[in-house]
Amino acid sequence: MKLPLSWLLEHVALTCSIDAIAKALTDLGIEVEGIDYPAASIEGVLVGQIQSMQPHPNADRLRLLQVDVAGDQPLAIVCGASNMVEGDKIALATVGTYLPGDFKIKRGKIRGEVSLGMCCSEVELGLADEAEGILILDSSTEVGSDVSAYLGLETAILDLSITPNRGDCMSVYGLARELGAYFDVPLTLKSLEKTVFDADVATPVVHIEDQDDCPLYMAQQIEGVVLTDSPQWLAQRLQACGMRTVNGVVDVMNYVMLEIGQPMHAFDRAMVKGDLYVRRANAESMKGLDERELSLNAEHLVVADDQEVIAVAGVMGSLSSGVTAQTTSLILESAVFQAARVSTVARQYGSVTEASMRFERGVDRAQTAVALQRATSLITTLFGGRVSAVEQCGDGEWTKHKIQFPISAIAKRLGIDVPESTDLVLQGMGFSIERDESTIRVSVPAHRHDVRLVEDVIEEYARIYGYDHIPTVLPAIAMNVAAPAPKRLLDHVVAQGFTQVINYAFISEKQQRLFSSSPEKDVRLLNPISAEMSVMRHSLFPSLLANAQYNLNRQQSRVCLVEEGRSYFSEEKGFQEVNQLSLLWAGEAGSDRWYQDAKSVDFFDVKGVVETVLKQMGQLPRWQACDDIQGLQAGQTAVWQQGKRRVAVLAKVSRGIAKSYDLDGDVFVAEINLDMLSQSKKPAFKALAQHPSVTRDLVFLFSNACVVDDILAVARKASGKALQDVRIFDRYDGQGVAEGFVSLGIRLTLQANDRTLQQAEVDDIAKKVVTMMAKKFSAQQR
C-alpha cells in the first residue's frame, strides 16, 4: 500500500526524517519496498510564461520562445509543440534539471538556435503515458514557482508491504497509530463535523440474516446531492495511492477507506427497491460494476433489496445500483463482514479488491461509525445534500480479547528479557496492559484481530523492543550423528563427464506420450501455467532431449547430460513418486584431435558409463535385450530387471523421436530407478592373492544368434572355482568368417588361492570350456 507522507503527517505530526520513518516501519514489521519522491523528481521545472513566440528560421516545425521564469531575463527556448500561444504559462525544465528517466536538461543548440531549457508535457514530467502537446498551466499560477507545488506533488510516498495479519495497518490512520506510539507523538484527532440529520430524509432499513456473517451494518441516506468531479486535492491523494478517480462519491468512499481502513460502499438510492437485506445468496446472479455476471449460491454473502442482489458483500456492488453522474440520492454503507465470506467469493471470481483485502484481514469495529460519519461529512461538504439518521443493524459493542501469561514466558521464547517500558508503546497502540510481579494481563484492541495467543503478544513485545536486541546463541542440538553421506550415483555420473541439468517436473501431454503409453497413470495439473507444462512427467527423457537440442544448436559437439529427479504416476494405490537418474549422450564420443579421429557416440560408450557408475555403487547388473519399450529403438535397448520390475534401461532413442527434436545423429539415454538400487554392503576385505594368475585365450566361431551373456555364463560354469575373470577380448566378423557367424576371443583369467596353477590344470580347464562351447553353442574353436 502507498502512504503519502503529507497524509500521514496530517494524522501524526512526526518531525523526524523520512528515512527515520522508514526505519521505524521496518523495525515494526512493515516492509518498506521503496520510497518515491515525486516532487523532487521534477525539481528545477519552473512555471514559465511565454513572452514571445516566433518560427524557427531553419525548421518549419520548431518555434523560438522567450520564456519568463522570473529570472534576470527571459530564457530562449526551442520548442516543437504547437498547442501554446503567447502569454501561456507552461512547465519549463531549466538547464541542469533531471527529469524522470534520468534525463538531464542541457544548454543546447537546435538547428543553430540556442535553447536554455525544455517545455514539458505530462509525459516528460512522468505524470502520464501520453500527451498532446505541452502542459498549459492555469493562468493564475505564479511565474518562477515550482511546478511540483502547482501540481500538488507529494514530497514522499512510501510503498509498503503489509503482511496479511495486519489489516489494521492498511490505512493512513492505522499506520499513524503505530508510528505515533513508536515515536511517542500523539495522534492529531480530527474533529469530525457534527452531521445534522434531516428528519425528512428517510433512514434506510437494514435486516441481517445471520450476525456471524455480518456482525454490524451501518447505513445512512443522503438526498439532494449534486455530483461533480472530485476536487484536485482528493484526486491527487487517490492518485498518489495508486487509485484511479471514478466519480465524486466513489472517490470519497475510496478516500475514507484509505484514510480509516473501513471499506465503504454507496448505492444509488433511486435504484434500490425497499429495505436492505444482508443474507446468503440463493441461486441467483448479479451483474457487477465490472459488467461481469456473477452466479451466486449459499456460500456467498450478499446485500439485496426487496427484489434483487445489489452487492456481493465486501467485494463489489451491482452495476444497476451503482452511483453515476446522474445520481442525486445515496445510501452509504459502512459494515463489518466476516473475513471468510468475503475471501471465498473474492478468490472464486478473481475479484480481489481494495475493499475485499481489508475485509479478509479484518476491519476495526471501532471505526465503522467513524468512517460513515467521515464519508457523510465529506460528501455533504463537497456535493451538498441532506442526511438521514444513521441506521445501525447488529451489535456496535464488542468484548476485548484478554490474554494473561507469566512474565517469564517472554524470555523463554525470545531468549532475552524485554524491559517494562515496552508496555507504554503497546498502550499507545491500543493495548491495555496490567502487570504484577509475575504476570502480565493484556486486553487486545478491536483492530488487532491477529493477537489471540500468548505467542502473539510476545511477538508484539519483541517487535516493539526490537529484534536487534535478541542475542545470538547456539543451541545444544541433540545430534543424530549420521555417517557422512555416501557418494550418490549422480556424483559418479558427473565424474564420468556428464553435466547435470534440472528440468521442470511438468511437461506437455505430447512429450509425455513419447515414452509413456499409459495416460491413465498421468498426474495432471488442474491449473497449469500452459499446456506445455500440464502433466507431471513419467520420464525424464523428453526434457533431456529438449536440453540436447538446445545445446547442440549452440555449437556443442558432444552433449552428455544427467538429471536426478522424480517421475510421477497415478496408481491405484495413490500417487507414486519415483526417484530417477537419467542420462543422455548425443553427438560425439570423441572429438577430432591430433591424436584421434572424431567418433560418434554408440551404444557401448553409454553402456560403459552406466556399467562403470553402477559398479562404483557395488551393482553388477545383468542386461537383457528388450525390443518393446516405447520410444526406444529395438535392437539397441537393454534392460536390467529385478523380478518383474525394471531397475534400469539403456537404449538408443527411436529415430522418429530424435528427429522430432531436430537431432540428426544417434541419441542414447539411460534411466536408473534410484529407489530400486539397493544399498550394497561393502564386502569385507579379502587378502590379496599370493600366487600368480594365468590367462588363457580361446577363440571360437559362434553363430550370430548366440548372446555373449550366455556364452560367458557357460565359460564361468565350465571353468569352475579357479576362474577369476572372463571376458571377450576380441570380436571379428569380417573376411574369413562365414556369413551368420562371429569370431569371439574369450580370455580366461585363472588363479588358485593356495598354489601356482600347473600347466596341466590350465589345459584341463581350457579343454572343458572348449567342450562346453561345442556342446551348448556348437562353437568351433579356431
Next chain:
Amino acid sequence: MSSFDIDLESKLHELQQAALEAFSTAANLAALDTLRVQFLGKRGQLTALLKGVGQLSAEQRPLFGKKVNTVKAVLATCLEQTQVLLHQKEEEAAIQAQRVDVTLEGRSQYVGQMHPLQIGLDEISGIFASMGFEIAHGPEIEDEFHNFDALNIPPEHPARAMHDTFFVKSDEKRVLRTHTSPVQIRSMLAGEPPLAIVAPGRVYRCDYDVTHSPMFHQVEVFLVDKDVNMAQLKGVLSQFLSIFFGKKVPLRMRPSYFPFTEPSAEVDIGCVFCDGKGCRVCKDTGWLEVLGSGMIHPNVLRSADIDPEVYSGFAFGLGVERMVMLKYGIPDLRLFFENDVRFLQEVGR
C-alpha cells in the same frame, strides 16, 4: 733380455696401442663389446700373446706377467671410460629421438559438472548436517492437510491464496507442495522431540515470469526441543550464513508474518556484493532479504501432536535459487532452468 723379450714386449706394446686406438674409435657399445672380446676375451689377442710366455726364462716370466697386467689394467680403464662415454652418447641420442612438442595439447578427459542448484543444495544440507541436523524428504504431491491446514493456514486464510498453488486432478484434493514446510509436519508426526531436521527439495508455485519460476528449490530447517528460543534461531542462522557465504555476514531480523511461526522474522543479510555500502543489487539499502523464519506456531506443534506447553521450536525456509544467485553472482533466475551447458560448466567450476 733376449731378443725374445724384445719381440714379446714390442708385440705387447703394439697390442696396447692397437686396442686403445680401436676402443676410442668404437661407434657404439655393441662395437666396443666386440673389441673387448677381440683384445681382452678368453680367446682374444692378449691371451694369445700370453701363450708366448712359455718361451721365457723363469726370471723373465714374472716380469713379463707384470707388464701384461699393466697393459690389461690400462686397457680395462680405457674400456670402462669409453663405455661410459658411449653410454652417455647413446642415452643422449635416445633422448633426442624421444623429443616431443610439449606445447601440443594433452589427451584430455571430459569433465562434468553438478548443476549450480545441486551445489547449493548440497552445501546447505551439508552445513546443517554438520551442525547435527538430520536430512529428511517428503512427497511433492501433497495433501492440503500437510501443506496448509497443519501449518495453520486454514482454507479462507489470505496466505493460502497468496501461495499460487498448483492443484492436481484427483478425487482427493491434492496439490504440488508450495513449500518444504510439510516435511516439518511429517517429521514431527513420525518422530519425537528433540527433532533437528533439514529438508531440501523441489516446490511449486503457479507463477511464471522473469523473477518467478513455477518450480524452485527450498530447504526447510527446524529444531523442536524443550526451551528452544529465538536467540538460538538467530545463532543457528548467523552460523549458517557465515559458513555458506564464506565470510562473517551481518544479519538483521525484521518482524514479519507467516501463519506457521509466531513470532516471525524476515532475515536480511548485509549485502554480499557491496558489503552493505549500497549497490544496485540491494537497491542501495545495504541489505538483502534471504529467508523467512520464526518460532513454530503452537497450532502447528499441536497439529503434529506435540505439546506446545512442553516443547518449542524454531523453523526457517531458504530459497535455494536466491542463495545460489547471491553466492555465485548469477543475475537471472531463468539461467537455472535453461540448462545451457556453457552456463552450467561455468558456475560449477
